[in-house]
Amino acid sequence: MEGTQTTLPIFVLFVIIAGIYIYNIIRARKGLNVNIRPIKGLVAIDEAIGRAVEMGRPIHFTLGISRFFSDTFAAFAILRHLASKCAEMGTYPIITNSVVTVHLATEEIVRSAYMASNYPDRYRPDMVRFIAKDPFAYSVGALDVMRQENVASNIMIGTFGSATLLMAEGGRILNTYQIAGTDDLEQLPFYFISCDYTLIGEEIYGAGAHLSGDKNVLGCLRGEDWLKIGIIALILTFTVLGIIGINAPLDWFSR
Amino acid sequence: MENWLPITITIIIATIGFAGVFSGLPPLMGILRLGMFWMIIIGGVAAALGAVNLLQIHGIKVVRRGSGSIYSIILIIVMLGTIIIGISMSPQSLLYRFLFEFIFTPLSTAIFAILSFFIASACFRAFRIRTAEALVLVISATLVMLGKSTLGESISPYIPKIGEWVMNIPNSAGSRGILLGASLGGIAVFLRVILGIERGHFLG
Numbered sequence: 001m002e003g004t005q006t007t008l009p010i011f012v013l014f015v016i017i018a019g020i021y022i023y024n025i026i027r028a029r030k031g032l033n034v035n036i037r038p039i040k041g042l043v044a045i046d047e048a049i050g051r052a053v054e055m056g057r058p059i060h061f062t063l064g065i066s067r068f069f070s071d072t073f074a075a076f077a078i079l080r081h082l083a084s085k086c087a088e089m090g091t092y093p094i095i096t097n098s099v100v101t102v103h104l105a106t107e108e109i110v111r112s113a114y115m116a117s118n119y120p121d122r123y124r125p126d127m128v129r130f131i132a133k134d135p136f137a138y139s140v141g142a143l144d145v146m147r148q149e150n151v152a153s154n155i156m157i158g159t160f161g162s163a164t165l166l167m168a169e170g171g172r173i174l175n176t177y178q179i180a181g182t183d184d185l186e187q188l189p190f191y192f193i194s195c196d197y198t199l200i201g202e203e204i205y206g207a208g209a210h211l212s213g214d215k216n217v218l219g220c221l222r223g224e225d226w227l228k229i230g231i232i233a234l235i236l237t238f239t240v241l242g243i244i245g246i247n248a249p250l251d252w253f254s255r
Numbered sequence: 256m257e258n259w260l261p262i263t264i265t266i267i268i269a270t271i272g273f274a275g276v277f278s279g280l281p282p283l284m285g286i287l288r289l290g291m292f293w294m295i296i297i298g299g300v301a302a303a304l305g306a307v308n309l310l311q312i313h314g315i316k317v318v319r320r321g322s323g324s325i326y327s328i329i330l331i332i333v334m335l336g337t338i339i340i341g342i343s344m345s346p347q348s349l350l351y352r353f354l355f356e357f358i359f360t361p362l363s364t365a366i367f368a369i370l371s372f373f374i375a376s377a378c379f380r381a382f383r384i385r386t387a388e389a390l391v392l393v394i395s396a397t398l399v400m401l402g403k404s405t406l407g408e409s410i411s412p413y414i415p416k417i418g419e420w421v422m423n424i425p426n427s428a429g430s431r432g433i434l435l436g437a438s439l440g441g442i443a444v445f446l447r448v449i450l451g452i453e454r455g456h457f458l459g
Binding site for chain 2: 007010011014017018021022025069070071073074097100101103104125126128129130131134136137139140144148162163165166169170183185188189190192193194200201202204205206216217220223224227228231
């Protein structure tokens with residue numbers, strides 16, 4: 001069972017992390033008040049919807065080329081909020097997809113968000129569109145949809161691989177109000193340059209708590225803060241131990 | 256309550272996957288492989304639904320004869336043509352390979368080439384010094400770029416060292432901080448999925 005030996009430290013870490021998260025989820029569900037700082041990029045999503053309503057134009061939303069990764073689930077929370085708000089405020093979202101399985105999920109999210117709103121008749125099946133699997137073909141197709149539909153805002157949560165700059169700069173040339181977010185470090189600089197607001201890494205995971213007040217996500221955010229403090233303490237402890245020549249604990253984790 | 260079945264399947268598969276990866280037990284790994292096999296089948300069915308969606312959207316455009324409907328006609332013809340050629344003549348056939356190697360690949364390369372112009376315009380905007388942060392960015396970027404080229408070494412032997420320091424210390428610290436936060440967020444999402452409390456993709 002060599003695999004078990006090598007993964008044991010990771011398993012121990014996971015159990016600790018999961019324990020902290022579950023404890024905080026339970027506390028949040030029981031009514032613990034969790035304050036979260038306002039994230040500019042997430043506040044800007046409502047501004048983007050307002051802008052689209054004022055201009056009488058739609059909003060473009062995309063999840064990039066991600067295939068049901070953690071950032072995809074975070075993007076679903078944002079899409080759900082966007083679709084509900086659009087249904088209530090009278091504008092409409094256009095969602096373009098590059099991954100077929102994600103396309104089916106987004107179709108369901110938008111449809112059920114409209115059905116749950118006061119205006120289910122405003123739902124149109126052509127709001128959610130599959131473009132292409134190839135990142136470049138997708139980006140060009142999505143930009144063409146944005147141009148033809150004359151979108152007011154463009155929200156991009158996820159990564160487009162090598163076509164990220166094409167998408168972000170293309171949206172900027174079309175003069176759209178752009179909000180982007182990703183946990184992919186290599187794509188972040190492109191978003192910073194081309195977009196009005198950028199959600200950095202973990203900020204996209206806070207979307208569910210920020211936009212809908214989901215107690216499960218709120219609990220996770222609190223757990224995340226605890227873990228960050230723990231990791232900083234761990235780094236400092238290992239550094240001090242390393243300086244005085246005790247390397248055994250670090251070696252156990254590095255196996 | 257109508258979503259209990261997909262939620263239950265998600266919890267079971269995620270738990271088996273998790274237990275399989277950590278324990279390495281052959282029965283669990285077997286189930287995991289079966290799950291991956293089903294993922295391919297579902298992906299194939301979903302691909303067909305994606306093609307149907309494309310046909311629907313562009314078909315409506317053609318019927319309405321709106322602006323750009325000519326492109327929709329071309330798309331439908333090319334898509335159906337490629338599918339028919341692929342099925343009737345196999346993807347290894349000369350005609351199918353011609354479509355891929357002499358039409359798709361050059362078009363894809365042409366789009367990739369456009370990126371160089373976008374990079375130039377994005378760099379120009381990024382390097383405009385309007386704030387103190389932009390000044391720091393320009394100075395550090397210049398030092399890193401000079402350090403990576405022979406020009407930097409010829410100006411001063413310290414430039415490559417400073418460039419390396421910028422990449423190894425401040426850049427690594429910042430990026431590792433972002434990665435740590437994103438990883439913790441990712442674990443939180445996984446945990447919510449495995450516990451069945453992440454339901455946004457089912458309930459909308």
